[in-house]
Amino acid sequence: xxxxxxxxxxxxxxRTFIPxxxxxxxxxxxxxxxxxxxxxxxxxxxxLVIVGLFIALGVITLIMIIQRFSKxxxxxxxxxxxxxPVKISDxxxxxxxxxxLWTVISGIVAIxxxxxxxxxxxxxxxxxxxxxxxxxxYFLEGIRQEFGGNPIFFIxxxxxxxxxMYINTVxxxxxxxxxxxxxxxxxxxxxxxxxxYFIITTVGQWAIMIIGNIIDYSGFSxxxxxxxxxxxxxxxxxxxxxxxxxxxxxxxxxxxx
Amino acid sequence: METILELKNVKKFYGKKEALKEIxxxxxxxxxxxxxxxxxxxxxxxxxxxxxxxxxxxGEVLIRGNKPGIESKKIIxxxxxxxxxxxxxxxxxxxxxxxxFYSDFDYNKALNMLHSLQINESDKLKTMSKGTKEKxxxxxxxxxxxxxYILDEPIGGVDPAARDYxxxxxxxxxxxxxxxxxxxxxxxxxENICDNVIFLSQGKxxxxxxxxxxxxxxxxxxxxxxxxxxxx
Numbered sequence: 207x208x209x210x211x212x213x214x215x216x217x218x219x220x221r222t223f224i225p226x227x228x229x230x231x232x233x234x235x236x237x238x239x240x241x242x243x244x245x246x247x248x249x250x251x252x253x254l255v256i257v258g259l260f261i262a263l264g265v266i267t268l269i270m271i272i273q274r275f276s277k278x279x280x281x282x283x284x285x286x287x288x289x290x291p292v293k294i295s296d297x298x299x300x301x302x303x304x305x306x307l308w309t310v311i312s313g314i315v316a317i318x319x320x321x322x323x324x325x326x327x328x329x330x331x332x333x334x335x336x337x338x339x340x341x342x343x344y345f346l347e348g349i350r351q352e353f354g355g356n357p358i359f360f361i362x363x364x365x366x367x368x369x370x371m372y373i374n375t376v377x378x379x380x381x382x383x384x385x386x387x388x389x390x391x392x393x394x395x396x397x398x399x400x401x402x403y404f405i406i407t408t409v410g411q412w413a414i415m416i417i418g419n420i421i422d423y424s425g426f427s428x429x430x431x432x433x434x435x436x437x438x439x440x441x442x443x444x445x446x447x448x449x450x451x452x453x454x455x456x457x458x459x460x461x462x463x
Numbered sequence: 464m465e466t467i468l469e470l471k472n473v474k475k476f477y478g479k480k481e482a483l484k485e486i487x488x489x490x491x492x493x494x495x496x497x498x499x500x501x502x503x504x505x506x507x508x509x510x511x512x513x514x515x516x517x518x519x520x521x522g523e524v525l526i527r528g529n530k531p532g533i534e535s536k537k538i539i540x541x542x543x544x545x546x547x548x549x550x551x552x553x554x555x556x557x558x559x560x561x562x563x564f565y566s567d568f569d570y571n572k573a574l575n576m577l578h579s580l581q582i583n584e585s586d587k588l589k590t591m592s593k594g595t596k597e598k599x600x601x602x603x604x605x606x607x608x609x610x611x612y613i614l615d616e617p618i619g620g621v622d623p624a625a626r627d628y629x630x631x632x633x634x635x636x637x638x639x640x641x642x643x644x645x646x647x648x649x650x651x652x653x654e655n656i657c658d659n660v661i662f663l664s665q666g667k668x669x670x671x672x673x674x675x676x677x678x679x680x681x682x683x684x685x686x687x688x689x690x691x692x693x694x695x
Contacts, residue, residue, distance in 0.1 A: 210563050213563075214563075221551065282545045286547040288516055
């Protein structure tokens with residue numbers, strides 16, 4: 207059933223993202239044509255459009271994350287979604303996964319846009335020159351010096367931590383919306399969603415600060431494998447906790463109007 | 464005859480407010496049951512409890528012996544009062560959606576019913592009038608071979624001709640092993656298709672029984688009785 211939910215979630219959101227991607231790539235191509243033909247005004251204009259599109263993409267991604275959760279699950283459509291024979295955790299998971307999917311695709315499209323804008327023989331040979339064994343070892347050595355521990359841990363765990371932080375951001379939004387729909391906050395859903403978001407992000411930052419201090423005092427330093435492992439584990443644990451709370455609220459305290 | 468739905472000592476509080484006060488109810492197979500009551504009587508609460516959209520404060524809700532959950536959702540076809548369909552979908556996409564999630568969905572039956580109302584697969588929900596959307600919703604729900612159909616105000620916002628069509632569809636499409644729970648305040652219309660009725664007032668069941676027996680006993684139509692019982 208999760209697969210089916212993923213399918214529909216992707217379909218529902220593709221209609222918004224795909225046109226922007228297409229627009230980005232087309233304008234990038236146009237920009238390149240202007241550049242190659244030295245049409246300065248066209249070039250400048252299309253640069254502005256591209257910047258505008260990227261900003262729009264960022265804003266729309268955020269809006270979609272919020273809307274897919276609040277509109278599809280917690281307004282009228284919720285009567286359909288919550289009576290489907292699926293696990294509530296799958297409802298949450300499907301939206302989380304698809305939002306991540308679009309973020310990744312957005313990144314790929316951005317790279318494609320850059321290639322369209324700048325890709326030529328010089329560009330590629332410059333890239334080729336960068337990617338050498340010597341540079342890789344230099345990179346590893348740099349990490350070893352700055353970070354202190356085995357660079358492999360760093361290379362593996364930093365992407366994991368980044369992923370966890372992304373999930374964290376999305377789950378905090380979901381949690382705020384879930385709390386805002388509780389019966390006590392009747393009729394002031396949006397307001398209390400914002401208040402909740404503000405509170406949990408602030409508390410989160412304090413928690414990180416306090417834990418950071420504890421780690422300092424206990425003698426561990428972040429520039430060691432153990433410290434990094436703790437951060438990774440902590441991040442994953444927080445994500446799991448957030449997910450479980452959201453699941454609990456939607457299971458036991460759903461408040462469709 | 465087996466029991467499809469059971470409510471045992473069910474209470475529901477919203478904070479201090481008691482929306483449902485000690486409800487005991489049992490619905491067998493093969494019946495059309497009218498759930499009647501004014502606004503605020505607890506109809507919506509009861510329906511949400513059966514659908515697993517709410518949890519009871521006390522007591523148990525059992526659908527074929529199971530608490531509301533994935534298993535009960537497989538065998539309940541629910542038509543809520545509001546439009547709950549994704550606006551961006553076309554009729555065809557909706558049909559596929561229902562077919563994907565409900566193994567008891569009869570695609571062709573739904574398609575035929577839609578065609579008979581001049582609704583095409585390529586029509587988008589967005590472009591439909593409210594009445595048409597409600598008909599689409601009803602057809603989708605009645606095209607499932609569910610054990611329990613829960614219809615919340617299915618004829619409320621619709622013109623009289625459409626009402627007839629909807630009621631006919633309801634009668635034609637249920638089987639002997641399933642039951643229909645019809646919540647409404649338009650009693651005159653549904654009185655003649657219901658086997659049993661339940662009168663709900665302020666969270667309590669004040670009257671319950673077979674339509675024929677009640678009519679005979681009280682010597683009046685259910686509609687007239689309702690006006691008496693719920694006099695303002």
